[in-house]
Amino acid sequence: MSASNSETHPTHTRLLIIGSGPAGYTAAVYASRAMLEPVLIQGMQPGGQLTITTDVENWPGLTEVQGPDLMVNMEAHARAMGATIVTDTVTRLDLSVRPFVAELDSGARMTADAVVLATGAQARWLGLPTEEKFKGFGVSACATCDGFFYRGKRVAVIGGGNTAVEEALYLTNFADKVTLIHRRDSLRAEKILQARLLRHPKIEVIWDHDLQEVQGSDKPLSVERLVLRHVKTGAIRELDVAGVFVAIGHAPANELVKDQLELHNGGYVKVEPGTTRTSIPGVFAAGDLTDHVYRQAVTSAGMGCMAALDAERWLAEHSDAGLPDPAAAMEPAETV
The missing domain is CATH 3.50.50.60 (FAD/NAD(P)-binding domain)
Structure with a gap:
């Protein structure tokens, strides 16, 4: 389902995925298979940075594929698994309340029990x-x-x-x-x-x-x-x-969370080693938003898988006990 207003997509979801690159779409596939019925908000650049790449020769299983084609296929896969894909942009995300609240550019408002952040990072350009x-x-x-x-x-x-x-x-x-x-x-x-x-x-x-x-x-x-x-x-x-x-650097797309989550290495969202857990329980991050080292499509996809599995386990653990207060875990964002 593609939508841009509150009348055509759910107003609440167990898992909200923000971002539509390899990390976001992979998270949507795994979350759908876990019966979480995720909602994915595509953002301003559906498909992410691969949509401006031509030949891709390092995606396992495909000796050559066009970047935009790869992302079209990943979106179709997520839809086929049952994910709701929303053509819209999150303009504000409130992680201080339960459930979490996302405000969209269309004027819609969504709440979520858990969130996967997959907003990526953008290369800095000269502007010519x-x-x-x-x-x-x-x-x-x-x-x-x-x-x-x-x-x-x-x-x-x-x-x-x-x-x-x-x-x-x-x-x-x-x-x-x-x-x-x-x-x-x-x-x-x-x-x-x-x-x-x-x-x-x-x-x-x-x-x-x-x-x-x-x-x-x-x-x-x-x-x-x-x-x-x-x-x-x-x-x-x-x-x-x-x-x-x-090669003048990359800027993680952290605008939604830079004052809410712990950051490091110049603005990348910090996750617990070996996981996608951020400094707020129930919020997970994957892909280039967290990765200042590799920045590859395949590593982003791997982290998207991890984020969905982490979210599934976290939601299962709290289904009966109730969702913890996020304010108790919030610390001032570290911006070094």
């Missing part, structure tokens, strides 16, 4: 029009997702922190040459990573430059070169590449 134009066609934010497609080619990485250096080093497994472009004259990455980067024969660093424009072909869409600007002199130069990886 041409960057947007070539996303998925030579512009990427994930070397481990797309590096394989640049075997024997020249690529560039934008950034100067750990993420950028790690991406550049990873890309040397495929690319003929990797150029790291940084707007400063020194890197922010850990010293050991800097040492590996600077001594690698396939890597060149262009200091004191930022990206001004991505240029390429329209038929088909493909990247051919970058236009760079020297931040001190303003001088322009071009760099021929087949792909560019923007």
